[in-house]
Amino acid sequence: MLLPHDLAAGRLFMPLGRLASEVAAVAYLDAAHGLIGMRHVAGARSWLHFPIRSIVRDALSLDARGVVMAHNHPSGHAEPSAADLSFTRRLALCLDAMDIHLLDHLVIAADRITSLRAEGVL
Template identity: 45%
Template sequence: MRADLPARRPLAKHGAVLEAVSRACRTAAGDTRAMDIASAPPRVADARAAAALVADLGIGPLERAAVLYLDPEWRFLGRADFAGSADSVAPPLRTVVGEALRLGASALVLAHGHPSGTIAPSAADLAYTRLLGRVAAAVDLRLVDHLIVAGGRIASLRDDGWM
Protein backbone atom coordinates (compact mmCIF):
# COMPACT_ATOMS: atom_id res chain seq x y z
CA MET A 1 0.00 0.00 0.00
CA ARG A 2 1.40 3.40 -0.95
CA ALA A 3 2.24 5.61 2.02
CA ASP A 4 0.53 8.68 0.54
CA LEU A 5 -2.86 6.97 0.21
CA PRO A 6 -5.34 6.90 3.10
CA ALA A 7 -6.19 3.73 4.90
CA ARG A 8 -9.64 2.73 3.68
CA ARG A 9 -12.11 1.37 6.16
CA PRO A 10 -15.00 -0.40 4.44
CA LEU A 11 -18.38 0.04 6.07
CA ALA A 12 -18.47 -3.58 7.18
CA LYS A 13 -15.28 -3.17 9.25
CA HIS A 14 -16.75 -0.36 11.35
CA GLY A 15 -19.13 -2.54 13.35
CA ALA A 16 -18.45 -1.12 16.83
CA VAL A 17 -18.06 2.42 15.56
CA LEU A 18 -21.23 2.20 13.51
CA GLU A 19 -23.14 0.89 16.49
CA ALA A 20 -21.89 3.82 18.59
CA VAL A 21 -22.90 6.31 15.90
CA SER A 22 -26.24 4.61 15.45
CA ARG A 23 -26.85 4.83 19.19
CA ALA A 24 -25.75 8.51 19.27
CA CYS A 25 -28.00 9.35 16.31
CA ARG A 26 -30.99 7.58 17.87
CA THR A 27 -30.38 9.16 21.27
CA ALA A 28 -30.09 12.64 19.73
CA ALA A 29 -33.41 12.03 17.98
CA GLY A 30 -35.03 10.55 21.10
CA ASP A 31 -35.39 7.18 19.34
CA THR A 32 -34.34 4.12 21.33
CA ARG A 33 -35.50 1.51 18.82
CA ALA A 34 -32.98 -0.93 17.36
CA MET A 35 -31.50 -0.03 13.99
CA ASP A 36 -30.12 -2.46 11.42
CA ILE A 37 -26.81 -0.77 10.60
CA ALA A 38 -25.87 -3.13 7.78
CA SER A 39 -28.98 -2.22 5.78
CA ALA A 40 -29.26 1.41 6.92
CA PRO A 41 -25.96 3.19 7.56
CA PRO A 42 -26.32 5.78 10.30
CA ARG A 43 -27.12 9.36 9.41
CA VAL A 44 -24.44 11.77 10.62
CA ALA A 45 -26.82 14.62 11.39
CA ASP A 46 -24.61 16.73 13.63
CA ALA A 47 -21.21 17.10 15.28
CA ARG A 48 -22.19 14.76 18.11
CA ALA A 49 -22.97 11.91 15.71
CA ALA A 50 -19.76 12.54 13.74
CA ALA A 51 -17.75 12.66 16.98
CA ALA A 52 -18.58 9.03 17.67
CA LEU A 53 -16.78 8.08 14.46
CA VAL A 54 -13.60 10.07 15.19
CA ALA A 55 -13.11 9.93 18.97
CA ASP A 56 -10.05 7.69 18.46
CA LEU A 57 -8.12 10.58 16.83
CA GLY A 58 -7.35 12.15 20.21
CA ILE A 59 -5.21 9.20 21.28
CA GLY A 60 -1.46 9.07 20.72
CA PRO A 61 1.55 11.35 20.34
CA LEU A 62 1.00 12.30 16.69
CA GLU A 63 -1.68 14.35 14.98
CA ARG A 64 -3.94 12.15 12.92
CA ALA A 65 -6.82 13.14 10.66
CA ALA A 66 -9.85 11.40 9.28
CA VAL A 67 -12.35 12.35 6.62
CA LEU A 68 -15.87 11.00 6.90
CA TYR A 69 -17.68 10.61 3.59
CA LEU A 70 -21.45 11.10 3.55
CA ASP A 71 -24.18 10.54 0.96
CA PRO A 72 -26.81 13.21 0.05
CA GLU A 73 -28.84 12.32 3.18
CA TRP A 74 -25.62 12.49 5.28
CA ARG A 75 -25.49 8.74 5.78
CA PHE A 76 -22.03 7.39 6.55
CA LEU A 77 -20.27 5.93 3.48
CA GLY A 78 -16.71 5.52 4.73
CA ARG A 79 -13.68 6.97 6.44
CA ALA A 80 -10.14 7.72 5.29
CA ASP A 81 -7.32 8.14 7.82
CA PHE A 82 -4.16 10.22 7.52
CA ALA A 83 -1.04 10.31 9.72
CA GLY A 84 0.82 13.50 10.55
CA SER A 85 3.58 14.68 12.84
CA ALA A 86 3.60 15.80 16.48
CA ASP A 87 2.14 19.18 15.56
CA SER A 88 0.47 18.98 12.16
CA VAL A 89 -1.48 16.90 9.70
CA ALA A 90 -2.78 17.97 6.29
CA PRO A 91 -4.56 15.30 4.25
CA PRO A 92 -3.70 15.70 0.56
CA LEU A 93 -6.59 17.55 -1.08
CA ARG A 94 -6.42 15.42 -4.21
CA THR A 95 -6.71 12.24 -2.14
CA VAL A 96 -9.61 13.57 -0.06
CA VAL A 97 -11.59 14.66 -3.10
CA GLY A 98 -10.67 11.59 -5.15
CA GLU A 99 -11.98 9.26 -2.43
CA ALA A 100 -15.18 11.32 -2.15
CA LEU A 101 -15.77 10.96 -5.88
CA ARG A 102 -14.97 7.24 -5.79
CA LEU A 103 -17.52 6.70 -3.00
CA GLY A 104 -20.14 8.96 -4.58
CA ALA A 105 -20.12 11.20 -1.51
CA SER A 106 -21.93 14.53 -1.37
CA ALA A 107 -20.55 15.79 1.92
CA LEU A 108 -17.42 15.54 4.05
CA VAL A 109 -16.58 15.88 7.72
CA LEU A 110 -12.91 16.55 8.46
CA ALA A 111 -11.59 15.68 11.91
CA HIS A 112 -8.17 15.62 13.49
CA GLY A 113 -6.57 15.09 16.86
CA HIS A 114 -4.47 17.51 18.88
CA PRO A 115 -1.99 15.55 21.02
CA SER A 116 -1.31 18.79 22.91
CA GLY A 117 -4.72 18.44 24.59
CA THR A 118 -6.14 21.77 23.38
CA ILE A 119 -9.27 21.83 21.24
CA ALA A 120 -8.70 25.40 20.04
CA PRO A 121 -8.09 25.55 16.26
CA SER A 122 -4.71 26.81 15.12
CA ALA A 123 -4.26 29.30 12.28
CA ALA A 124 -3.13 26.35 10.14
CA ASP A 125 -6.31 24.42 11.04
CA LEU A 126 -8.49 27.35 9.96
CA ALA A 127 -6.52 27.92 6.73
CA TYR A 128 -6.71 24.24 5.77
CA THR A 129 -10.45 24.18 6.54
CA ARG A 130 -11.07 27.16 4.24
CA LEU A 131 -8.93 25.61 1.48
CA LEU A 132 -10.63 22.20 1.70
CA GLY A 133 -14.03 23.91 1.70
CA ARG A 134 -13.18 25.78 -1.52
CA VAL A 135 -11.72 22.72 -3.25
CA ALA A 136 -14.68 20.56 -2.22
CA ALA A 137 -17.19 23.16 -3.42
CA ALA A 138 -15.48 23.23 -6.82
CA VAL A 139 -16.58 19.61 -7.36
CA ASP A 140 -20.02 19.95 -5.73
CA LEU A 141 -19.03 18.53 -2.35
CA ARG A 142 -19.95 20.19 0.93
CA LEU A 143 -17.56 20.38 3.86
CA VAL A 144 -20.06 19.92 6.69
CA ASP A 145 -17.73 20.37 9.66
CA HIS A 146 -14.18 20.20 10.96
CA LEU A 147 -13.85 18.54 14.35
CA ILE A 148 -10.86 18.79 16.67
CA VAL A 149 -10.41 15.92 19.12
CA ALA A 150 -8.22 16.28 22.23
CA GLY A 151 -8.17 15.10 25.80
CA GLY A 152 -11.55 13.36 25.57
CA ARG A 153 -13.20 16.53 24.23
CA ILE A 154 -14.33 17.46 20.73
CA ALA A 155 -14.76 20.93 19.22
CA SER A 156 -16.84 21.63 16.13
CA LEU A 157 -15.53 24.49 14.00
CA ARG A 158 -19.04 24.89 12.54
CA ASP A 159 -20.74 25.05 15.94
CA ASP A 160 -18.04 27.41 17.22
CA GLY A 161 -18.61 29.83 14.32
CA TRP A 162 -15.39 29.26 12.36
CA MET A 163 -17.21 27.85 9.30
Protein backbone atom coordinates in the same frame (compact mmCIF):
# COMPACT_ATOMS: atom_id res chain seq x y z
CA MET B 1 -18.50 22.78 21.53
CA LEU B 2 -20.64 20.38 19.52
CA LEU B 3 -24.12 21.05 18.30
CA PRO B 4 -26.66 18.24 18.87
CA HIS B 5 -26.48 17.06 15.24
CA ASP B 6 -22.69 16.81 15.55
CA LEU B 7 -22.82 14.28 18.39
CA ALA B 8 -22.74 11.24 16.09
CA ALA B 9 -19.72 12.63 14.28
CA GLY B 10 -18.08 13.36 17.60
CA ARG B 11 -18.55 9.75 18.72
CA LEU B 12 -17.19 8.48 15.41
CA PHE B 13 -13.99 10.49 15.75
CA MET B 14 -13.54 10.57 19.55
CA PRO B 15 -10.90 7.77 19.59
CA LEU B 16 -8.51 10.19 17.85
CA GLY B 17 -8.26 12.17 21.09
CA ARG B 18 -6.26 9.41 22.78
CA LEU B 19 -3.53 9.16 20.13
CA ALA B 20 0.02 10.38 20.77
CA SER B 21 0.62 11.65 17.22
CA GLU B 22 -1.54 13.67 14.87
CA VAL B 23 -4.04 11.72 12.81
CA ALA B 24 -6.70 13.02 10.47
CA ALA B 25 -9.83 11.13 9.55
CA VAL B 26 -12.34 11.95 6.86
CA ALA B 27 -15.84 10.50 6.70
CA TYR B 28 -17.49 10.53 3.28
CA LEU B 29 -21.28 10.70 3.30
CA ASP B 30 -24.06 10.08 0.81
CA ALA B 31 -26.94 12.49 0.20
CA ALA B 32 -28.79 11.16 3.28
CA HIS B 33 -25.63 11.64 5.40
CA GLY B 34 -25.03 7.90 5.57
CA LEU B 35 -21.40 6.83 5.91
CA ILE B 36 -20.02 5.44 2.62
CA GLY B 37 -16.29 5.56 3.32
CA MET B 38 -13.50 6.73 5.59
CA ARG B 39 -9.82 7.48 5.32
CA HIS B 40 -7.26 7.97 8.09
CA VAL B 41 -3.89 9.67 7.57
CA ALA B 42 -1.19 9.55 10.24
CA GLY B 43 1.30 12.31 10.83
CA ALA B 44 4.01 12.98 13.39
CA ARG B 45 3.81 14.16 16.99
CA SER B 46 2.88 17.73 16.13
CA TRP B 47 2.24 17.97 12.39
CA LEU B 48 0.19 16.35 9.68
CA HIS B 49 0.15 16.63 5.91
CA PHE B 50 -3.12 15.70 4.21
CA PRO B 51 -3.40 17.04 0.65
CA ILE B 52 -6.75 18.58 -0.20
CA ARG B 53 -6.59 16.89 -3.60
CA SER B 54 -6.65 13.47 -1.87
CA ILE B 55 -9.83 14.35 0.00
CA VAL B 56 -11.49 15.68 -3.15
CA ARG B 57 -10.35 12.64 -5.17
CA ASP B 58 -11.77 10.23 -2.57
CA ALA B 59 -15.04 12.16 -2.35
CA LEU B 60 -15.47 12.08 -6.12
CA SER B 61 -14.58 8.39 -6.40
CA LEU B 62 -17.17 7.53 -3.71
CA ASP B 63 -19.74 9.92 -5.21
CA ALA B 64 -19.95 11.55 -1.78
CA ARG B 65 -22.27 14.47 -1.19
CA GLY B 66 -20.88 15.44 2.19
CA VAL B 67 -17.63 15.26 4.12
CA VAL B 68 -16.86 15.47 7.82
CA MET B 69 -13.21 15.80 8.75
CA ALA B 70 -11.54 15.49 12.13
CA HIS B 71 -8.01 15.58 13.42
CA ASN B 72 -6.48 15.40 16.84
CA HIS B 73 -4.18 17.68 18.79
CA PRO B 74 -1.97 15.48 20.99
CA SER B 75 -1.05 18.62 22.95
CA GLY B 76 -4.42 18.41 24.70
CA HIS B 77 -5.62 21.77 23.35
CA ALA B 78 -8.72 21.51 21.16
CA GLU B 79 -8.46 25.06 19.84
CA PRO B 80 -7.92 25.18 16.07
CA SER B 81 -4.61 26.62 14.86
CA ALA B 82 -4.32 29.25 12.14
CA ALA B 83 -3.22 26.44 9.81
CA ASP B 84 -6.35 24.44 10.73
CA LEU B 85 -8.58 27.39 9.89
CA SER B 86 -6.83 28.09 6.59
CA PHE B 87 -6.93 24.42 5.56
CA THR B 88 -10.63 24.16 6.45
CA ARG B 89 -11.57 27.20 4.39
CA ARG B 90 -9.58 25.99 1.37
CA LEU B 91 -11.03 22.48 1.65
CA ALA B 92 -14.58 23.84 1.84
CA LEU B 93 -14.03 25.93 -1.31
CA CYS B 94 -12.55 23.01 -3.25
CA LEU B 95 -15.30 20.60 -2.23
CA ASP B 96 -18.00 23.19 -2.89
CA ALA B 97 -16.72 23.57 -6.46
CA MET B 98 -17.50 19.86 -6.89
CA ASP B 99 -20.98 20.21 -5.28
CA ILE B 100 -19.79 18.39 -2.15
CA HIS B 101 -20.37 19.98 1.24
CA LEU B 102 -17.86 20.13 4.06
CA LEU B 103 -20.29 19.58 6.90
CA ASP B 104 -17.75 20.02 9.69
CA HIS B 105 -14.11 19.86 10.71
CA LEU B 106 -13.60 18.70 14.28
CA VAL B 107 -10.48 19.30 16.34
CA ILE B 108 -10.16 16.67 19.05
CA ALA B 109 -7.90 16.76 22.09
CA ALA B 110 -8.31 14.18 24.87
CA ASP B 111 -12.05 14.35 25.64
CA ARG B 112 -12.66 17.81 24.13
CA ILE B 113 -13.98 18.53 20.65
CA THR B 114 -14.14 21.85 18.84
CA SER B 115 -16.48 22.04 15.86
CA LEU B 116 -15.33 24.54 13.27
CA ARG B 117 -18.93 24.77 12.04
CA ALA B 118 -20.12 25.72 15.53
CA GLU B 119 -17.26 28.23 15.72
CA GLY B 120 -18.55 29.92 12.55
CA VAL B 121 -15.64 28.94 10.29
CA LEU B 122 -17.95 27.02 7.92
